[in-house]
Amino acid sequence: MSPGSPHPHSHVVPRHPRLDPLADRYAARTHGMKSSEIRALFSVVSRPEVVSLAGGMPAVTALPLDAVGSMIGELVSGMGAQTLQYGSGQGDPRLRERICDVMALEGITDASPSEVVVTVGSQQGLDLVTRVFCDPGDVVLAEGPSYVGALGVFQAAEARVRHVPMDDDGLIPEALEQALLECRANGDRVKFLYTVPNFHNPAGVTLSEPRRQAIVDIAERYDLLVIEDNPYGLLGFEHEPMRALRARNSQRVVYLGSFSKTFSPGLRVGWVLAPLAVREKLVLATEAQVLCPPSLTQYAVARYLDTQPWREQIKLFTELYRERRDATLESLDALMPPGTTWTRPDGGFYVWLKLPHGLDSKLMQPRAVNAHVAYVPGIGFYADGAGREYMRLSYCYPEPDQIREGVRRLARVIEAELDLHSTFDAVDTGTFRAVGRPAPTHTAETIVGPANSDRSED
């Protein structure tokens, strides 16, 4: 996974010929691959004294583990000939039917199981779609900020990412239109818009109802393909699931779904819903990549949907996440110094926080870890090195008390930075690099420019 950021501390594997005798024979795409900001945190986050607001791990222990365990055990004992055997590349037909039932909850009522491809998490779904559509140099439009795993996929495909700004109501249609016009003027081949309409990762915002229609209209007008990535759609705290973009247009929208947040990420079961011609390409691509998805995990999900109270379980999950969201927002409201702002998610896992002017979340990170709190620096979510003043806070995994303690620690770290900052104001000590070298600014009115700078900097 790679955020594709040109940050000097990004974790590039040494490519010195003496260290790697094969250095001269990698593919072009390989040279751009960098470790993501999230992976860099893995070792930190597993230390018990650190409160991690960094990871996006769902609260799987809230599942009825005994029931799920015996269900899966029986699938092996009773149906080993199927569950332990190779399956079809497109995925188990029974599961694909149940997936259509799940999508109906978001207004997608015309999907046929034949249009569904089961994938190894929705991550593989996005990789397949990108592989099928993108040649090197093609442009992908994506929200700014955007999901770090998606940026890694686009970078591996050597596609150029052009960010389109969002605000509290999600992606801004006018900005999308402007981006399309500019790409047209530049002669850029825009392959698709990648968007996370619900409870955005990392921004925490949701695309409003009128904007959904506006974006589908723009897609129609500009002959734009839309990739709708929706792992969180059923995890709303305040209202029923919103109608998917795919429910409004079945030909221009390719939909990505996942059981990672509604059931279990460790099973790695996601899916793509695509028009038949695209579906056929996706099946060929997945056969070349993995032959077929694991049979056991597919049967496990299908059986879970058939026999367990999965809708009630999703309610239970959302109750739990709502509590954690509340703990997060209450602590932020109570403790954060002035000048700090953040989004107010009504579903999903994430809050997107903006530091007071002049602070840099990446430079601050070691001090936060020293203070035993972890977050993901904002630069991980941009393909162009923007986002230094932002961070992502995840409330999905820690208990409310841990969250409160984590936010308390974070507030203290930010306050200490501000103190230092006012002492050394505007002096480029290396500590406040953002002051001496301002990060690119992002406002709702600005299009984030051509985002392939990472490759030239690598």
Added chain:
Amino acid sequence: MSPGSPHPHSHVVPRHPRLDPLADRYAARTHGMKSSEIRALFSVVSRPEVVSLAGGMPAVTALPLDAVGSMIGELVSGMGAQTLQYGSGQGDPRLRERICDVMALEGITDASPSEVVVTVGSQQGLDLVTRVFCDPGDVVLAEGPSYVGALGVFQAAEARVRHVPMDDDGLIPEALEQALLECRANGDRVKFLYTVPNFHNPAGVTLSEPRRQAIVDIAERYDLLVIEDNPYGLLGFEHEPMRALRARNSQRVVYLGSFSKTFSPGLRVGWVLAPLAVREKLVLATEAQVLCPPSLTQYAVARYLDTQPWREQIKLFTELYRERRDATLESLDALMPPGTTWTRPDGGFYVWLKLPHGLDSKLMQPRAVNAHVAYVPGIGFYADGAGREYMRLSYCYPEPDQIREGVRRLARVIEAELDLHSTFDAVDTGTFRAVGRPAPTHTAETIVGPANSDRSED
């Protein structure tokens, strides 16, 4: 998966703009994707009256399903926090340790778990390696015939496959050297040799001991990287496992392993063993592709290796496959008309059969299916349309009696072809197209030429 054959009946999705409005925006690689000969047989093979000698499905029902079922059930009930959660991109450390134990059986005693990347089947391992090394137009050397799934990977990467001939002792070192010299003369960028040294799919032959050393020496002399794909190495009928190429050279050989044939393909657990610098690239590539392999299936394999008699189970599998191999060879000896020849595997799943002169396995296929027997036509295993006179017979899945019946039916079909053939000899009726339009000939002495013809024909 795609064999990349330019056969007129290959299963190409229509790309007419009226049928697919997105036809003009696929990536270059997508246009070359075709369905494999094996997938085309799926529907046929599932009809109960057909004896399928086509599929490569292991005999998973020979596993102790109850024991495996309760083992996996307990992994979920007792360790759901781990087995249902996201894991690391490189794969579970405990499993990577056990994988090193497994590889020690083939003489790989210096492997460290840190050099292992767990993959979604070894198919994903090969895809990752290819993605990390191959740009479009790069050359991959591979045995002729070669594994159909590998050809699909190379085609998806837009690499050109150059076949190197084999005989009963496997890949021919002199032919490899000649291929390398010719590529050098042509200015081709050879990225690696892809080879299946043990119980080759589809050829059924094994690389002899002296040739193993010869190939490693050539790799050293020509600065060649070798991808050793070894899913069948532990499934020998006559002797202990042979020493892997990787055991002879740890820097020039990247090793691919799989639990698909020794335990279960439905779990999709394979691995890559690679020098650290390559390993790091592979981890970045797999994170972009799937984030991480499924946790549950990895824990299942690790626990299986820890607690179940897996070596005895492999013995049981090989006994069973040996019986089936015997049934196959005995029936072929007894029933096949003169002029038919075949390999005599001493392990693995496959026999590679050559039809009497003038017959074409692909054209004969509908008549075989009418006679209720299925095989895979040889052209699926070449990137250049060769192999029409060959077919692959798999003995892994049917019971010995079914195998005998299948071979009986096949012998009758071949005899009927021969009769017709002698009646209409050399008349191009459309039925015996191979007579009017001879297939490319392959002998052990001929290098199969530049193999990208499939792309120009598509």
